Amino acid sequence: MSNVVAINHYRERNSTLKASPTAKPSQEQNDFWISCLIDVAKNGSQASFQKLFKHFAPKIKTFFLKHNLSLQEAEELMQETFISVWRYADYFEANKGQVSTWVYTIARNKKLDFFRKNSRQVATTEMASEDIAFETGDQYSEAMGEEMITFLPQLPPEQLEVIQKVYFEELSHQKAADALNITLGTVKGRIRSAINNLNKLMRGGQ
């Protein structure tokens, strides 16, 4: 009986994830990108590289524009990102997951490098200056097991959505509220719940 409950719970979780805007690209899609990357790494295939380029380059350019870079800077950093994709293709660990995540981390690091070289401040999310008091502060003290816990799917989708808007899209709380069509108070409440939940989930709590 408990198995049935577990399966239903799993299905429920899966369906809510699919519905959320943070939904990952499909398995087949990701497998296709992985095969392209492997082809680049092993055979130096320009054709596969171009497929990755066609899909990701325009999005990466948007990513840099959203971080307040000029069109020209965004183009340059996008190109640098792809040079790294070519160079480090064999460092991608296919078992580790999404190609989009890997490409994202390269682009993010390019942004950070660029900001450092040009002595620009990274935009601190509104969180840092907000007066929301978190019970756990900036540090969490507890022994943590060595085993990896996949905890993110356990976070309620509406909380995940707010985390995405505020931290990854760097929207102000008000803009996140407008984008999600909820009140400012709800945004703040959801962030607080999300952070508290994550602090527990990360350490294997429920």
Add this chain to the structure above:
Amino acid sequence: MSCNHHPSAQALIQYAAGNVAGLQRLMIKLHCKVCSGCQSAVDQFEEIGGATLDNLSDTPVAADSFAQIMSKIHSMDEAVSVADEQPYAQMIEKILTRGVSDKLNWHWRTKRFAEIILANEASGEEAKLIYFKKGMRVPQHTHTDKEYTLVLKGAFADDSGEYRRGDYVCKSALDEHAPRATSDCICLAITTSPLKFTGTFGPVLNWFLN
């Protein structure tokens, strides 16, 4: 090895989202190097970044963008140019991962306490490597804002516990503490504003040290 003191979920999300820079970023990165649990958390938060990227709209790239990339790739040396990381990063990482701390230019402040001031970040945060010999006590103090510490080697303790290699500690204005080294200890410490000593000799120390 497992650590007992970790960055909070909020700090790890900020890290994954690229909203933490400089030495504070290095601090979290190094913690994750020795803490598989936090590394796994960062991996998962980065997936949110990947999904966000995948859902972005398209901005047209320059007409000859792909050709430019290919020509840059072909004109570059096979030898990958050394990434010009921030200064000190490698030195600090060596202390953590290999315990190598000789040949450093320590400034001895007392017989048992030395420091190396690292370049101040533009944000006004102050970063130091600090070395305290076993038994050394830092006078009781609070912080006007926040103090982040990463233990690179050895251990220290205060009223709230012991901190060992890899542990990430954040003390805020509310925490008054008097840490003491339980073995020869090297830490990376970042304060967002100067320490404030609160003990009997506090005013004098504040005057001397700040």
